[in-house]
Amino acid sequence: MSITTRKNIWTDGTVARNVAKAPERKEEFRTTSDIEMERCFTPDFELPGYEEKLGFPGEYPFTRGVQPTMYRGRFWTMRQYAGFGTAKESNERYKYLLQAGQTGLSVAFDLPTQMGYDSDAGMSRGEVGKVGVAIDSLADMEVLFDGIPLDKVSTSMTINSTAAILLAMYIAVAEKQGISSDKISGTIQNDILKEYMARGTYIYPPKPSMRIITDIFAYCKDQVPKWNTISISGYHIREAGSSAVQEVAFTLADGIAYVDAAIKAGLDVDEFAPRLTFFFNAHNNLLEEVAKFRAARRMWAKIMKERFKAKNPKSMMLRFHTQTAGCTLTAQQPDNNIMRVTIQALAAVLGGTQSLHTNSRDEALALPTEDSVRIALRTQQVLAYESGVADSIDPLAGSYLVESLTDQIEKAAFDYIDKIDNLGGAVEAISQGFQQKEIQDSAFAYQRAIETNDLVIVGVNKFTIQEPPPAGLLKVKEEVEIFQKQALAEVKAKRDNDKVKATLKKLEETAKGTDNLMPHILEAVKAYATLGEIADVFREVFGKHRETVVL
């Protein structure tokens, strides 16, 4: 069948069905010279392999995008990651962002919350409210989402080891707003494997951690069907220093491990796989990044179809969030970071991301100020509304360069996945330190390249100037810790402590057995058991993870 015939079938079928449900932004899209921007440009000659390698948007192998109309239907979700200090301060920042035109929330939690410690724990000293909002109990979560209707926004939560607890709190807050759990939507990161590999906020050993994750998959498919139960993350792998190929390879290898674990836990692949999402980094090398996103989509589609025999096309779709690369931002001449972020955001859009966070110019110095966050959001809005790149789907397809890079990234990443399979899979390879070593070698080579001037970083090792120390940085007040401890003490004084004890006891028994943990976490949370108390139960039963240090 010719490409043109296939395209007509796609237009009359896949596209028409989609447009009937959700019309495109405009009747037609035209350039300044009145040239029509087609929905999806394709070769007007026969190109062997076109169908298998590229296909059409919204169809297998999804190289050209997961949706049939992509940004002609609706732009990506502009989702800025935010959260600091107390729940009340973060609540104000969320309302500000929503009012500024942001379309989804993304919650940053402080490190104690991510590591399962309450604000009054010894390990929390100095960390409370610093890199995100401090959440000790349901009471904080109620304040965090006060006045934000949870059936109207989708919320992404960057939370991993303690994801089950925060998800339970979110469900409980929604219930208090009169919204049942089948109406809420959002994402929990819930990707523990990259924590062992690159990000560091792990608590328990891999095995029980994987059980918590599969329990979440199983619980959500019935109770919270619109929730994305995991965001399998290459972002942090890249931030830790990996190359683009390693980012894709290690992320998809983790994806394979989660699918394997869920199938072993008795779930049917098509029951949970449509809720899996991914999270990637966008770096400065524009064309390589675009190719990376396209390669990742094609690889995941193949993996799900061929390796896991998924039947539902939704199981094969790699939907992803992108964040621009924090590690490329410089403390020197920080305004230059605005340009870096623009290039990276463009890469994400040309690569077909579903949602995007653009970093702020001052992030190499401190948490971003409100002004910096606004510029970052405006960068996305300029790309969406002014640049025209959102008017035609997968606009770089067919470029010899981009198609070649896409193929080469795919091949190199599959080679890595084979290596990881041979080591016994992602979990086993991580415990041997394989991925960590690979990432560190890349990170070290990158640093050396900067120091030997093989790699130019504008404003750092070339085009430097004398500049005054930056002013007007955001400072998180040290009082947050004191305030948070007081609030926690009040919660503990007011709650029914017998009920807390009973729910924690029940949770402990469940943790020792094999039943799904989620309903019991939800009960404990509703009784105002604290995050630290719940995590302590698991620490007691599951133990703590010790990292494999490889230098």
Added chain:
Amino acid sequence: MPQRTLRVLVGKPGLDGHDRGAKIIARAFRDAGFEVIYTGLHQTPEQIVTAAIQEDADCIALSILSGAHNTLLPAVSRLLQERSAADIVLFGGGVIPEDDIPGLKAAGICEVFTPGTSTDTIVQWVKDNVAPRP
């Protein structure tokens, strides 16, 4: 008699999981001929000081990007004094605002390196400022 090799303890205090910098600097120290002990993640100030004393470290390099530096770095300094080990040279690096540096230096942190510093600069600083403890 030739001086013995410098022993450097690289530590990650607090809950911060960002260890890219710590591992790069550990490797740069090793390549510079120092003996390097890396603590791994999630160390309390107490654990870091205990390790430094047990391992006979000449200096402690702390990497911190979580914003908890004003609490955790002085805590390490205080513990070194309490344990009569104040001659172990303490320094650090990470995402640390300029404004915080004078306070940290007053609290006994000898030097603070901010983003963009080359590993050569840090290695040279160690060579100039740290001597093997008697």
